[in-house]
Amino acid sequence: MSSQDIPEETLPSKQGDTREGAVTVKGDPFADPGLPPHEHRVQDIDERAAKRSERAVAFMFTLSMLATVGFIAAYLAIPIDKNIYVFPLGHISAMNFTLGLTLGVALFCIGAGAVHWARTLMSDEERIDERHPIEASPEVKAKVMADFAEGAKESAMGRRPLIRNTMFGALALMPLSALFLFGGLGPKPGTKLRKSKWAAGKLLVNQNTMQPLRPEDVQVGSLTFAMPQGMSEEDHDFQVQIAKAALMIVRLRPEDIKDKKELDWSVDGIVAFSKICTHVGCPISLYEQQTHHVLCPCHQSTFDLSDGGRVVFGPAGHALPQLRIKVNDKGYLEAMGDFAEPVGPAFWERG
Incomplete structure (x- = not known):
């Protein structure tokens, strides 16, 4: 039996409800009861x-x-x-x-x-x-x-x-x-971004054999990775230092070198460039012998090692820094100083 079948006068009424907000509807058993009386704290x-x-x-x-x-x-x-x-x-x-x-x-x-x-x-x-x-x-x-x-x-x-x-x-x-x-996110870099482990008199050490390099060890068209003399993988800061000092060594024919400064900084066509891409700092490892181009595997920035390491393709912002080298009295390749410009990606203070 529904509520419609019951006479209205027999249904409960809400007329006596004194609660705040109570809805009084005669004959509605489901009326809104409203809020209870407020109790003061x-x-x-x-x-x-x-x-x-x-x-x-x-x-x-x-x-x-x-x-x-x-x-x-x-x-x-x-x-x-x-x-x-x-x-x-x-x-x-x-x-x-x-x-x-x-x-x-x-x-x-x-x-x-x-x-x-x-x-x-x-x-x-x-x-x-x-x-x-x-x-x-x-x-x-x-x-x-x-x-x-x-x-x-x-x-x-x-x-x-x-x-x-x-x-x-x-x-x-x-x-x-x-x-x-x-x-406290980190110490101020100071001049750390501008300097690497390379210095005048530091021998170029083959990173695979850990032996100093002679000119005859570098063949035309080959790509060799080197690091400064005195560094060791056991050093506590090796990864930090190699991230700035990693070097690519390529031997070109002197007549293929287009940039005069690059030619002056080389030894019999042996040129040394930073291995760190100037886009986001990835290590470069791909070399095209015919074009003298190196390719960064991360974002495909391409640099011409026969033309001062300039960017020929990709998002990199500037050329690879070159390291000036010479042959010492003992016949080994050695650096004549540090990189002339900071290695890796650009930063605010870079000139």
Whole structure:
């Protein structure tokens, strides 16, 4: 039997419902019950309790400020290589542990302070608004602005200057943590990008045989990879140094060399160029004997080793740096100095 079959006067009525927002419809057993009566918090009726909550929120914001200051102090004062024992983690970096702890406390206290403020001091009365079309009418817009103004008033920002000031202080100091973190992404390069392990008198060592090279070891059309004398794969910074010092050695016929400077810096057609592509720093390893071109396998930048290492194709921005070489008194190939320009991709400070 449906409700339509029951006389209307026998159905329960909602006329006696006093809850806020209750919809009273005679004969409807499923009417909207509305919201229960609002229960005031202790802070709403006791100003001393409200003051305690205010001090608690201010304490959390102040603690956030102190944690941010501690973060900066730890970053500046703790050596990067200092380790401490923390149970159950074991030995860990003192700086990383302190930075994580202070940053976590700073963020947590801002969030906890905001939540405690909202739960104890801001208005918690629930209100019912009828749904409205997506496009707001002028009346709705005016109501929104009025609600915003009332919300700002009920947040007690004006009447609670202690909370307001400490919150602004915590939010203002918090971004300083990011600034110090960005500064610690790595040491300033200084002149490291402009210098390599090559220097006057350094022998050219075959990277495969680890033996110094003589002119007769380099045949016309061959490609040989070399590194400076004194470097070893066992060196702790070998990968960093070889990334700048890796060398390509090619022997051309002197009459095939088009660039006069390249000819002057060569020995009987033996030319030495950086192996590092000037696009994004990939190692070059493909050589075309007939064209004297070398090809970067990463993005196909192509360089002409018979014409000063200039770019003939691809995204590379500038020519490969050439190393000036000579034959010493013992018949070995040696460098006459470092590369005349920085090796690898361009950077802001490059001239």
